[in-house]
Amino acid sequence: MSLVIVGSVAFDTIRTPWGDREKIVGGSGTYCSLAASYFTRPRIVGVVGRDFPRKTLALLKSRGVDLEGLKVMAGKTFHWEGKYEEDPNRRTTLRTELNVFADFRPEIPARYRGSRIVYLANLNPEHHDYVLGQFRKPALVAMDTIRLWIDTKRDALLKELGRVDIFFANDEEARLITGETNLISAGKALVGLGPSLVLLKKGEHGALVFGRDFVFGVLAHPCEHVIDPTGAGDSFAGGFLGFLDKTSGLAGKDIRRAVVYGSVMASFAIEDFGIGRFLKLDRGLVEARFKQFRKLTTF
């Protein structure tokens, strides 16, 4: 069992039609490792400033997250500010203060280098080489990306797609990368670019998974009150990869269950601001929701 998550640990300022929150804890690495912590003991690689709350570090530790790879540097923590509309799939970035994240070159602790699964959350694709070069021979390399890299680092991104095993994308990203409007075509085109598995996240409409000769889909948990969609995608990745790390299988049935656990964790993430929902979550609730997914879709 060894999953390394390379991603941001940050402050988020969130504006929604239902309320605002100033500088609460967020970041892809935070969401992903918290979600994964219900299945495995994830290792996180990232950086925070000295302003980052110790009690959040203690919380992550208490959830079994390995923090050896999380650097604390002089300076301020990465800060993102975003705004959501009524339709939670639409969001606007209002501010990005990279702070200590600006010069971040992920150093992988020696103890992490033999890890089985490596997840590159929202890293600049030009830095993948540097990060992956520090690992021995991971069984699985997974990556997500953000609109910024699609717009500004397209060639590097396409090159990285050619060498990762698993790629997470939302519908907008999938369309932008492939130029395909139809989501099924976009998913298949992404598989054609390299990854053996593409996870296409559709927000309130669930997720589709494409492999060579493999299609699987899951609905979203029916949620009436999305409080804060931030981190849903990272929590999805955390549930998915955390479960895969735990089962250590990669058969179709493992992938299917991992996708559902990913959806389960995403469905929790959006029920409160920031990481709030994970503070009141235990494995029993995770299993109960997994069963609800079964009930929702079984015929």
Add this chain to the structure above:
Amino acid sequence: MSLVIVGSVAFDTIRTPWGDREKIVGGSGTYCSLAASYFTRPRIVGVVGRDFPRKTLALLKSRGVDLEGLKVMAGKTFHWEGKYEEDPNRRTTLRTELNVFADFRPEIPARYRGSRIVYLANLNPEHHDYVLGQFRKPALVAMDTIRLWIDTKRDALLKELGRVDIFFANDEEARLITGETNLISAGKALVGLGPSLVLLKKGEHGALVFGRDFVFGVLAHPCEHVIDPTGAGDSFAGGFLGFLDKTSGLAGKDIRRAVVYGSVMASFAIEDFGIGRFLKLDRGLVEARFKQFRKLTTF
């Protein structure tokens, strides 16, 4: 086994980014009865002009559709013209020539009046009374509607929602009727207006079903090349109601399977212009696709 479908039998002129078709056979009653014919022997109530092709009537008959309720009147058949964009969920009506449909007052043949299931496809809700008054005591009354009636006959529509058992709506209609943006809230609000079952059609994202203490969902069949989305919703209703008529059960498991059969029939409808796909479809292909749905969603 007795399902009566009251709806339009029409000519459609279809414009899509992939091609056009002039005055091909369409209409809610046509799609619905063809889709239902793979499960039961549906009875159709509608009207066509003398310009309607005899060979289509012969085709419906050969599929086991009971045509006693389909009037042939002097004059021209209802003609609709519509245009689809790249996103097949967006369509614009370019022309509506009601012709013989303008004065259509559905007369239910004596033989149909004891039918078990009645489906009012896209009827003016002010005419429901007249139609339903001719039936003895149907076990199930189902209805669909169109944007036109939501905009122009809102009160009558709300009144009808209070007395039908099953309501079919697409996402736009559900939002317009309830004023809810969130689709789960919209679905639940519709159940609150009367129907014991609400089927919310989401096009490429599948369908959700709401009852009192019941939620079920199905993904759409992954389709890369939507040729013509016309009739998908009516084919969904036909598969759903046709299967329910055949099983004669109304338990949760019957509803779930009916929803999947509805999705199966809708997935075929969009693979060709007009009713083209149904001309080359047999029960074996229907069952094979039902199994594909299982494979797509089982975990």
